[in-house]
Amino acid sequence: MKRKGFIILIVSSLLLCGCGTNVSNTTVQAGDEVKEEVQATPTPTATPTPEPTAQPTEEPKKEESKEDQEVDKSPFWLWEYEGYVDEASDYLWAEEFVDRDFDGDGKNDRLYRKCDAKNQLAFYTIEFGNDTKLEIPQCWNTGFPHIQSEDLDGDKELELLINCTYDTSTDPMRFGDMWLFDYDRKAKEYKEVKLPFDNGDNGAKTIHVNFGKTVNSVMPIEIKKYDFAMDLDVDEDWLSNWWTYDEMESDLMIWNSLIKDYEDEKAIYCEIEVFGKTGRVIGFYLVYNDGEYEVQGMDYSDYSQMYD
Numbered sequence: 001m002k003r004k005g006f007i008i009l010i011v012s013s014l015l016l017c018g019c020g021t022n023v024s025n026t027t028v029q030a031g032d033e034v035k036e037e038v039q040a041t042p043t044p045t046a047t048p049t050p051e052p053t054a055q056p057t058e059e060p061k062k063e064e065s066k067e068d069q070e071v072d073k074s075p076f077w078l079w080e081y082e083g084y085v086d087e088a089s090d091y092l093w094a095e096e097f098v099d100r101d102f103d104g105d106g107k108n109d110r111l112y113r114k115c116d117a118k119n120q121l122a123f124y125t126i127e128f129g130n131d132t133k134l135e136i137p138q139c140w141n142t143g144f145p146h147i148q149s150e151d152l153d154g155d156k157e158l159e160l161l162i163n164c165t166y167d168t169s170t171d172p173m174r175f176g177d178m179w180l181f182d183y184d185r186k187a188k189e190y191k192e193v194k195l196p197f198d199n200g201d202n203g204a205k206t207i208h209v210n211f212g213k214t215v216n217s218v219m220p221i222e223i224k225k226y227d228f229a230m231d232l233d234v235d236e237d238w239l240s241n242w243w244t245y246d247e248m249e250s251d252l253m254i255w256n257s258l259i260k261d262y263e264d265e266k267a268i269y270c271e272i273e274v275f276g277k278t279g280r281v282i283g284f285y286l287v288y289n290d291g292e293y294e295v296q297g298m299d300y301s302d303y304s305q306m307y308d
Contacts, residue, residue, distance in 0.1 A: 075168055078113075079141050085111045085124075093144065102149050103128055103183070103190075104158045115141050121202075126160075134190045139164045139177045139202045150259045150266045153288045157183040160190060161268060163257045164203060173273040173281065173303075176255035177203030180268070180293075195286065195293055196225075198251060206251040207272055209282075213247050214239060221274065223282070228298045232274070242275075262287065262297065271301070279303035 077090040086097040107129025114123040122141040126134040143164030164177040181190040197205040212220035222229040252272040268286035284298035
């Protein structure tokens with residue numbers, strides 16, 4: 001998992017005394033001699049009285065519009081933030097967490113964030129309006145949370161899909177964390193659902209992919225666990241500059257998950273990026289079937305224009 005860095009701004013105050021003061025190889029020279037004139041009793045007429053004018057000399061400052069204020073917001077600001085996400089005023093997507101009812105009981109729910117900057121980790125807790133809580137497993141502190149609700153299994157209770165994306169990464173389609181929680185009526189709490197994936201660091205869910213030997217710019221790709229295979233055309237320049245393997249296997253993270261319509265029912269659409277920084281992905285649906293979630297509709301998509 002790629003760790004993210006921080007930018008620390010250091011502001012130094014310089015005290016200028018006399019001339020020729022050197023700081024960090026920069027010389028500050030004094031200007032012309034300043035003559036100071038002391039006047040014991042100011043003459044009242046020395047200061048001219050301004051003529052009254054009908055219009056103010058300065059236009060009043062206009063209040064920043066909402067759009068202007070959002071320009072200064074940044075997703076980076078959330079990295080070391082602790083507190084309720086809807087109160088993170090400098091966070092670009094804070095409004096997504098204002099007045100939210102995640103479990104559908106008619107009461108407002110909130111998302112609280114704790115940060116372990118030393119270990120670059122973040123911990124999110126949903127505080128429901130009915131005074132219960134759901135602690136989400138840890139993720140990297142550069143992850144940005146997204147929470148969706150839908151009845152996916154037909155039990156009249158809302159499942160919670162939580163996805164952390166890494167939008168500030170140099171390759172945002174390479175990393176991601178996801179959890180699915182189902183409401184247990186007997187225990188009156190949400191419990192994590194077992195999904196048909198392997199587990200990576202923190203909340204990452206991974207899929208094992210086999211890359212075969214490329215012949216005439218065609219690379220065979222196989223995901224044995226889900227009985228999926230395809231031949232992918234690859235660029236010779238990309239092969240010579242970036243691909244250094246004849247054959248390889250890799251565990252690829254599910255970077256994105258969304259609740260969408262699939263064959264007249266709600267399902268979770270997921271994607272993995274086949275090659276880093278290319279926008280070439282394999283997508284599929286997680287569909288609830290007979291007590292468990294299974295992978296259906298696996299297919300290839302090309303978003304390479306995102307990197308043009």
